[in-house]
Amino acid sequence: MKNLNIVPFVSVDHMMKLVLSRGIETVLVELAATIEEDFKRWEMFDKTPRVASHSAEGVIELMPTSDGDVYGFKYVNGHPANMKRGFQTVTAFGVLSQVTNGYPVLISEMTILTALRTAATSALAARYLMPAGARTMAMIGNGAQSEFQALAFKAICGIEEVRLFDIDPSATGKCMANLADSGIRCRACSSGEAAVQGADIITTVTADKQYATILSDNMVGAGVHINAIGGDCPGKTELHKDILLRSDMFVEYAPQTRIEGELQQLDADHPVTEMWEVMNGSKPGRTSADQITLFDSVGFAIEDFSALRYVREQIAGTDLYQELDLLADPDTPRDLFGMLLRCEAGQKDAA
Numbered sequence: 335m336k337n338l339n340i341v342p343f344v345s346v347d348h349m350m351k352l353v354l355s356r357g358i359e360t361v362l363v364e365l366a367a368t369i370e371e372d373f374k375r376w377e378m379f380d381k382t383p384r385v386a387s388h389s390a391e392g393v394i395e396l397m398p399t400s401d402g403d404v405y406g407f408k409y410v411n412g413h414p415a416n417m418k419r420g421f422q423t424v425t426a427f428g429v430l431s432q433v434t435n436g437y438p439v440l441i442s443e444m445t446i447l448t449a450l451r452t453a454a455t456s457a458l459a460a461r462y463l464m465p466a467g468a469r470t471m472a473m474i475g476n477g478a479q480s481e482f483q484a485l486a487f488k489a490i491c492g493i494e495e496v497r498l499f500d501i502d503p504s505a506t507g508k509c510m511a512n513l514a515d516s517g518i519r520c521r522a523c524s525s526g527e528a529a530v531q532g533a534d535i536i537t538t539v540t541a542d543k544q545y546a547t548i549l550s551d552n553m554v555g556a557g558v559h560i561n562a563i564g565g566d567c568p569g570k571t572e573l574h575k576d577i578l579l580r581s582d583m584f585v586e587y588a589p590q591t592r593i594e595g596e597l598q599q600l601d602a603d604h605p606v607t608e609m610w611e612v613m614n615g616s617k618p619g620r621t622s623a624d625q626i627t628l629f630d631s632v633g634f635a636i637e638d639f640s641a642l643r644y645v646r647e648q649i650a651g652t653d654l655y656q657e658l659d660l661l662a663d664p665d666t667p668r669d670l671f672g673m674l675l676r677c678e679a680g681q682k683d684a685a
């Protein structure tokens with residue numbers, strides 16, 4: 335029988351090897367399929383807005399959910415000033431456990447996995463919401479998430495050109511260099527206004543702990559799809575309120591988005607559609623060519639659950655994980671203290 339006390343641990347190194355061995359775009363497509371599968375069984379999941387601990391510098395959050403068989407959570411931070419101090423804005427790790435006995439069955443790095451699942455979710459939502467024939471995307475904010483977003487929109491939505499803008503030109507340069515061999519045509523733009531020219535999709539993925547106006551109303555024409563992912567905390571938004579009032583808004587889980595998303599700028603009863611309703615066909619996505627659709631993404635626990643579920647399936651039968659001695663296993667379950675005494679006796683014998 336498998337040793338249930340040993341927990342598979344996927345390190346950053348193993349995650350990179352896993353992603354590269356399958357191919358980044360393949361992983362994005364497969365992740366999107368896994369997320370879609372879970373969104374289509376939405377009602378089976380425990381759902382709650384994430385538990386956030388805010389400070390002047392940022393936020394640390396726990397994101398739990400369960401489908402009744404498996405429980406999962408992610409630990410994630412968001413610290414916009416980190417980048418200037420040489421740290422990531424967002425880092426994360428996550429756990430899956432079996433509900434029957436509560437034992438963890440996976441611990442995984444989730445900094446890379448979050449970038450992948452966020453991009454997969456964005457592109458998955460866009461597949462239902464973007465205008466027909468969309469080929470060009472503007473991307474404002476060219477930091478850690480940006481290349482993942484570009485590749486997901488290429489692989490899942492058929493985007494061919496990405497128009498890039500960042501207040502820091504070195505971020506745009508980094509993004510262009512990283513995407514040089516991706517098959518995506520990248521254009522560096524001198525402003526947000528220039529970036530959105532001719533774009534069918536606008537992605538905003540900036541990090542700033544304030545009510546920012548990355549997109550003003552005059553920058554958004556009829557028929558555009560907006561993928562807004564940088565506004566994901568109370569007091570942290572990217573779009574002018576007037577854009578929201580002209581758009582049909584789509585969200586992951588409304589109770590969380592009302593606290594954290596662009597939606598925090600509107601009345602508590604402003605109508606929105608949850609993406610799972612679109613995916614299972616009970617609500618429409620885009621209904622007309624002129625409609626402005628807005629995916630107000632904040633990142634929801636079920637996406638992380640899906641991503642961890644995908645990783646667990648992928649590492650089975652490989653050596654892309656370490657075995658963690660995480661759970662105490664006394665000879666008889668009640669004799670935890672005795673296990674400590676036997677360890678002490680063993681140490682004395684060895685001395």
Ligand code: NAD
Nearest residue numbers: 423452475477478479500501505540541563564631632633
């Ligand atoms: P990052 O710090 O690596 O990059 C952010 C970039 O935004 C930087 O290059 C910065 O120069 C640029 N920027 C800041 N203000 C700008 C402005 N006014 N105009 C243009 N560019 C501007 O951060 P990241 O890891 O790429 O994350 C970006 C944002 O996405 C964060 O706010 C993060 O919280 C959010 N995020 C959301 C989800 C989700 O599921 N919705 C998931 C991950 C990250």
